[in-house]
Amino acid sequence: MSESRIVEELRFITNPRQKWCPTNLRPWPDFLQQQRIVFGTLYDTFPSDRRSFESRSFLSGLGSRIARRKITDEKALEYFLHNSVEDPVRAIMDELKKVEEVNRAFDLGNGIVFENHPHVMSDAAEEVVDRNLRADQICVYRSETADSESRTMLYVSEYKPPHKLTAPHLRLGLRPMNIHKEVVNRKTIPTSVDPDARFQYHAERLTAAAITQTYHYMIEGGLEHGLLTTGEAIVFLKIDWRKPETLFYHLAEQSAEAEAHPEHAHLCTAAAQYLAFSLIALSVPGGRSPHGQDERCEAMGKLKTWAEDFETTLRSVPDGERQPPESSPGYKPKAYEDVDRSPHLLRGKRRGHAKDRHTKEQVTKDPDESSESSDDESRRNVLGTPTPTERRTRGRNHQSQGGQGSQGTRHSQRPLALRPQGGGEGxxxxxxxxxxxxxxxxxxxxxxxVLDPGCPNILLHSRKPSDDHGYNHGSGRADARHPIDLAGFMKLFGEQLKQTLDDGITPLGQGGARGVLFKTSLLAYGYTFVSKGTVRAFIKDLEHEAAVYKRLLAIQGIYVPVFLGAIDLQPLNRTYYYDHRVYVVHMTFLSWGGHDLYSTESRQ
Incomplete structure (x- = not known):
């Protein structure tokens, strides 16, 4: 390997990839209210006498076993979170999806999946890059089918060990600010003469670096939600895509919150707050379809980047300055003592309690309780879940329609208070x-x-590009020729890809070791085919495949698909963000060859 190549490799290893950085950091003002709404919906819809979960004795034993293992590094934190939080949340979701009313309220599909293995083509996969240590991340998906092959990303979760990013760091580092002005480009740095100000400075830098990394992947994934956790604390994050440069946060310290709210301690645990957060993400219109590629590109155009990552920032903090001084306010946990943590229930509705319920709280009526009809109206305004009468009516309508239009029914029953006011449908x-x-x-x-009279898109091929409603008079003739040649086709498609990566491109959710498939159309003439997209590391593999197709030109369209060409998106300054850290930058275009035998047999 040449010296210049070695230098380039070393530069790739040591220089962190620049991350999209939020401009503004703001508190998530109604997070706890949304959480109460979610729990209230569950109390309203999940049968109180249903016995679906593990016993307390098992959970107590599990807790004792997990408690013996100290969190000393990222792997230990991953073990802790997987066993004590993520797996229990997944198990709860598996039970919730079995209750039709709950499934309708939150559009649960086939539940959720916590995925900690990178996509085979992600920049963290071993074959793509074996020299970059992957940050500890979990992608949470909504599973559409039982085999989990069809799924949609809901949010990304980032791990940071509590000895690297401490609770005092988060308490002091999370505040309303302009990150670029007050952290990235800060002009003055406190000295050790003022230890409180010095620790505040480090806390803001560490916290901003940590959440910027999560924010970066939220922007790339077109996601509205994400979280950062240390095991001791959780930072729930949200992007309003009308103003994507602002990142909203809520700091949860589950142990302190449970102690401050003993009657509702079970709703303050990490598992409960993860569950509520997941249901919030599921309830957002577009939860199935993240924000489009073009919207992400537009957002990135408004953002600045920050090259310094969390580990680099942490190494710059002297060991003696990583703990707050005794006078620091960072020692006091955020427990939200003055906030009502009870589930937001229908006014006047009491939850039936099982005899062995651990807590003895009774949900009482509000002091200003009025008639049931006004209660239902208030509930609809706040929550958006239907009243019992509405549920019965909608259920009858659903059955009378033979199940058709169920998507609209589920959408209308999602908590309205959890829906953004615009731009969320994908x-x-x-x-x-x-x-x-x-x-x-x-x-x-x-x-x-000539055109194929049997092609279902022949009228679109014959359309005059200057007039969307005009057609060539010869479109029905058997000898009518294609309106463009292959060179014109590739030129038009390159211009289309530069303009949009949403219109004319539909991910099929299928792929292999070297590519992922899309259904693709040239919008100007309606030519519809498949494209195989790949990442930078595998471009040479697809170029080799293209050379093989050219050698097989004589049998294309008979024994092998028709090869149309390929386009590199990098000169167009475009990237298709296919999945978490999967950056498609090259597309090969082929005719559709049909379904594989396995999927055909499965459908039969």
Whole structure:
């Protein structure tokens, strides 16, 4: 390896990849109210006498076993969170999805998946890059099907060990601020003469560096939600995509909160708050479809980057300055003593308690309780869940329609207070329902031949580009030729990709070791085919595949798919953010070859 190449490799290792950085940091003002709404919805919809979960004796034993293992590094924290938080939340979700009313309220699908293995094409996968240590991250997905092959990312979770990012760091570092002005480009640095100010300075830098990394992946993934956890504390994060440069936060310290709210201690635990947060993410319109590629690109255009990552920042803090001085206010935990933590229930509705309920609280009526009809109206305004009468009516409507329109029913029953006021539905590709072109059609395009009368998109191919409603008079003739040649096709498609990565591109959720598949359309003429996208590390593999297709030109469209060409997105300054840390920058275009035998047999 040449010396210049070695230097380049070392630069890649030591220089952290620049991260998109939020401009403004703001408290998440209604987080606890949303949490109460979620718990109230669960109390309203989940049968109180249902016995679906592990016994207290098992949980007590599990807690004792986990408590013996100290959190000394990232792997120990991962073990702790997986066993004491993530797996229990997944198990609870598995039970909730079995109750139809709960499933409708939150659109649970087939539950959620905590995934800690990188996608085979992510920049953290071993074959893609074996020299970069991956930050400890968990991606949380909504599972659409029982086999979990069809899923949608809900939020990303980042781990930071509590000895690296302490609770005092978070208590003092999380405050309303302009991160660029007050942290990244801060002009004055406190000296050791003022230990409180010095610790505050380090706390703000460490906290900002940590949440910036999570924010970066939220922006790339088009996500509204994310979290950062140390095991001792959780920072819940939210992006309002109308103003994506602002990051909202809520700091949860579950142990202190449980002690401050003994009657509702079970709702303050890490598992309970993870559960509520997951249900909040599921309840957002667009939870199935993250914000589109073009919207993400537009947001990135408004953001600045920060090159210094958390580990670099941590190493810059002297060992003697990593703990707060005795006079620091950072020692006092945030317990939200003055906040009502009870579930937000229908006014006047009492929850039936099981005899062996651990806590003995009774949910009482509000002092200003009025009639049941006004209670229901208030509930709809605050929560958006239907009244019992509405549920019965909607249930009858759903059954009378044979299940059709159920998506709209579920959407209307999601907690309205959890929905953003705009921009959250995600974009639908314009080619989603367009049929694929025939092999003969695309072969004619490649060879400069005639249109295939049997192609379902023939009228779109014959459309005059200057008039969306005009068609060539010869479109029905058997000898009508393609309106463009292959070079024109590639030129138009390159211009389309530069303009949009949403319209005309639909991810199919399928892929292999070297690529992922998309349903793709040239919008100007309706040519519809598949594209295989890949990351930078595997471009040479797809270029080799393209060379093989060219050698097989004589049998294309007969024994192998028709090869249309390939486009590198990097000169277009575009990246398709396919999954967590999966950056598609190269696309190969092929005719659709049909379903594989396994999936065909499964459908039969």
């Amino acid at each position: 974009r639908c590709s314009k080619n989603g329902h367009k049929p694929y072109c025939t092999q003969k059609c695309l072969l004619g395009l490649v060879r400069g031949g």
